[in-house]
Amino acid sequence: MEPRGARRVLLKIGVLAGLVVGAVFAGFPVFWMAASSFKANPEIFELPPRVVTPGFSFDAYTTIVTDPVKVRFFVNSYVVALSVTALTLVVAVLAGYAFSRFEFPFKRPLNMVIVSVQAVPPITLLIPYFGLMVTLKLYNTYWALILTYMVFTLPYAIIMMTGYFNTLPRELDEAVKVDGAGSFTALWRILVPISVPGLVSVGIYTFMIAWNEYLFALTLTRTEDMRTVPIGIQLLMGQHSYEWNEMMAMSILGCIPVLVLFLFFQRFFIGGMTAGSVKA
Amino acid sequence: MSTSVKAGPRQSPRPGPTRPIGTPRKPWRRRVEPYVYVFPTVLLMVVLMLVPIVMVIRYSLYDNVIMKKEPVLAGIANYTEILTDPDFWNAVKNTAFFTGTSVVAHLVLGMAFAMMLNTPLLGNVTKAIFRVLFILPWLFTVAIIAVLWRLLLNPNGVLNYLLQTWGLADSKVEWLADPNLALYAVTFINIWSGYPFYMMSLLAGLQGIPRDLYEAATVDGASYWQRWWNVTVPQLRPIIVSIAMLDVIFTTQQFALIWMTTGGGPINVTEMLSTFTYKLAFNRYQFSLASASAVIIFVFSMVLAFFYVRYQKARD
Structure with a gap:
């Protein structure tokens, strides 16, 4: 079935050309963003555009990392995203364990609710959340973001953890229980340690959702010291003028955590991304 | 990004009304356990999913919500x-x-x-x-x-x-x-x-x-x-x-x-x-x-x- 000779060479060139066009489509905007972050602001829209300009410097980065207001955006994003990830993993492991290892009334309806909750539009919840957070005195705090993000990270995490536990033989935890240990010991001592790859997948996915969230961060926080990176980038637009180079530098700094996670955990990353739609 | 939660591998025979005479009932602890594990999830889903949905539906049937203290029933006018x-x-x-x-x-x-x-x-x-x-x-x-x-x-x-x-x-x-x-x-x-x-x-x-x-x-x-x-x-x-x-x-x-x-x-x-x-x-x-x-x-x-x-x- 494999083509041979000249035809094969032609095909190869064709596919390579297609790949290069695709790479330009996908990569050029990112490349331009990186290049612009090293320019002086007046050089951003200089004609003809150049990749490296005479004003090439790390000034935009220095401005951001030495400005306490902007550093605070990053601190906030890390605090929120890491808290959401930790809490989501704990709650999802417990729920996944119940779904995987126990039969109980309301299991199916609960399962259905968890699956469909993922489709509830954030904008529908936003208005009551606003009222609720003001009432609970959580408006403009980390908790407002952590709790509301969990509503969107948890269903996926539970589904993934249930699936992961289902692949582990029941004999493992039954063996511990025969020795008189409770089900929690079986979960904590046996299942959790061997579920690390699943936890990493779910954790990365959760972190990304929390790191990237915009709508709730925009609405449920108010003061600059509570804003996260996505809002911070937007605040750079039209404060005084557009500091394009700083916006690009902040974007680069803002995507570093996700980029690092991706490069180190590519396999888990893609596993988490495609698991929903692809089934063996 | 979802799949449905699938039941675990081979379940042990389900306890229930059909359980053979003489088989002990599942101990109380064992029956309560799964609820303890799903409790945090259920709590979060009730407080931050069910309650808000009820709230937003209620808001939509009233006038003067959130901003004023006395909401007025508006029916389907909104x-x-x-x-x-x-x-x-x-x-x-x-x-x-x-x-x-x-x-x-x-x-x-x-x-x-x-x-x-x-x-x-x-x-x-x-x-x-x-x-x-x-x-x-x-x-x-x-x-x-x-x-x-x-x-x-x-x-x-x-x-x-x-x-x-x-x-x-x-x-x-x-x-x-x-x-x-x-x-x-x-x-x-x-x-x-x-x-x-x-x-x-x-x-x-x-x-x-x-x-x-x-x-x-x-x-x-x-x-x-x-x-x-x-x-x-x-x-x-x-x-x-x-x-x-x-x-x-x-x-x-x-x-x-x-x-x-x-x-x-x-x-x-x-x-x-x-x-x-x-x-x-x-x-x-x-x-x-x-x-x-x-x-x-x-x-x-x-x-x-x-x-x-x-x-x-x-x-x-």
Whole structure:
């Protein structure tokens, strides 16, 4: 079935050309963003555009990392995203364990609710959340973001953890229980340690959702010291003028955590991304 | 991004009314245990999902909510007002165009890239490098994608420069500010940012198609495109339907991209259901009307979710 000779060479060139066009489509905007972050602001829209300009410097980065207001955006994003990830993993492991290892009334309806909750539009919840957070005195705090993000990270995490536990033989935890240990010991001592790859997948996915969230961060926080990176980038637009180079530098700094996670955990990353739609 | 939770491997025989006489009832502790494990989830879902949904439905039936202390029952008046508002229908139309075009383009691009990355003609290292490049747009948050494309699509930006140099445009195009172009521009940005999800899912699917299916088709004298149409597409159909349904659900809810590129403007040519609702609530403080609009979006999403869950069940 494999083509041979000249035809094969032609095909190869064709596919390579297609790949290069695709790479330009996908990569050029990112490349331009990186290049612009090293320019002086007046050089951003200089004609003809150049990749490296005479004003090439790390000034935009220095401005951001030495400005306490902007550093605070990053601190906030890390605090929120890491808290959401930790809490989501704990709650999802417990729920996944119940779904995987126990039969109980309301299991199916609960399962259905968890699956469909993922489709509830954030904008529908936003208005009551606003009222609720003001009432609970959580408006403009980390908790407002952590709790509301969990509503969107948890269903996926539970589904993934249930699936992961289902692949582990029941004999493992039954063996511990025969020795008189409770089900929690079986979960904590046996299942959790061997579920690390699943936890990493779910954790990365959760972190990304929390790191990237915009709508709730925009609405449920108010003061600059509570804003996260996505809002911070937007605040750079039209404060005084557009500091394009700083916006690009902040974007680069803002995507570093996700980029690092991706490069180190590519396999888990893609596993988490495609698991929903692809089934063996 | 979901599958349904499947029951665990072989369950032990279910205790229940049919339990043989003499078998001890499950100990009390064992029966309570699963509820302890799901308790945090249920608590969170009740407080931050069930309660808010009831609240938003209640808001939508009243006037003067949130901003004033004495809400007045309004019945379905808020719904009639929303459903007769031409701005609402404009948002519906824009959302439909934005979503429809995005989903089709995501599928076409995702399929094309996945097939190129799955070619036996190239080495694995080459393909791995291109795969990382192709996945790049997916690694950026919407806030970054928005500023990035505002930079590229700026009238004085690099894209206009290239188009002018190649003779494809004769003046500086205001991509995001021209009422005739803005909707196409935001749709294009959304296409750019969303195809990697399709690409990776389809690539995983392509790698899972048994080779002998292709060999059998080749023996039958099928050409490359015939094999693609008769083997690849049917094999990928479940994945395609799943991701397309998820994409429809999530794209109709897109807010941040629009908000940070055009804010729904110029005039209202890029107004989506999400930005329309947001503005009603947080710019005009019409929380009752906004809630009615939010409930309409909610019902629509739940209908889509119902079909999605049913489809997933059918696959199991």
